[in-house]
Amino acid sequence: MNYTLKHVPEREIKPRGKGITMVMDKGLSINEVENFLSVAGDHTDIVKLGWATSFVTPNLAEKLKIYRQAGIPVYFGGTLFEAFIVRGQFEDYQRVLDKFEMEHAEVSDGSITIDHELKCEFIRRLAKQVTVISEVGSKDEAKIIPPYKWIQLMKAELEAGSWKVIAEARESGNVGLYRGTGEPRMGLIEEILTQIPQEKIIWEAPQKAQQVWFVKLLGSNVNLGNIAPAEVIPLETVRLGLRGDTFNHFLNGLDLDIKL
Secondary structure, eight states, X not given: OOSOOSSOOOOOOSSOSSSOEEEEESSOOHHHHHHHHHHHGXXXXXXXXXXXXXXXXXXXXXXXXXXXXXXXXXXXXXXHHHHHHHTTOHHHHHHHHHHTTOSEEEEOOSSSOOOHHXXXXXXXXXXXXXXXXXXXXXXXTTOOOOHHHHXXXXXXXXXXXXXXXXXXXXXXXXXXXBOTTSOBOHHHHHHHHTTXXXXXXXXXXXXXXXXXXXXXXXXXXXXXEEEOGGGHHHHHHHHTTOSTTTTTGGGTTSOOOOXX
């Protein structure tokens, strides 16, 4: 930090097991990645190359190298995994991970239907090769998954070898965890938390109001994902109570007698 402020929430030190900020790269150029990292690299824990953008991204190997040189893990979005699986190309997907020296992979079924035991088998196999992050929830706004099912799926995927489970919301933040308005499904989230440790979950929260809601609910060290590159610094101020939305939240119980 550039100077000292008292009574600021304590953040976990990188590499973090909790308090993770997962950033969504939807097609940044090489120069944009370098600029982004120069400003927000210290506050970024992991980067997802959104859905299957890596398939059409120019200079992909060079881009991945820049992230690695900055000490930022990066992985391909789960939709790319699904694109390979639905075409019967699982081993090709594994070879792609090796070709690009990927250390993480996402296993999801947000766009296709996979028998859940088979999904867990994909997790088990990939966990022998890379660190697996799996995603629970559908990208179909009409598909409402009951809380007990979210819990059941998350437990099974963690047991199969997932490092973290992502709670689906898309990059728009209006499906899965959220209503079409972007409002959190509070009952769902609170019920999930009765069974799944919060440090094991990355909550997709692309909208500022969603980020604020989770920080107020679970504190500065909540895992948040699908954060836009330009929103990493603003999110860190939300986590630290240095933006109006959470300014008073972390001052509760302090003597606020202002004096000259």
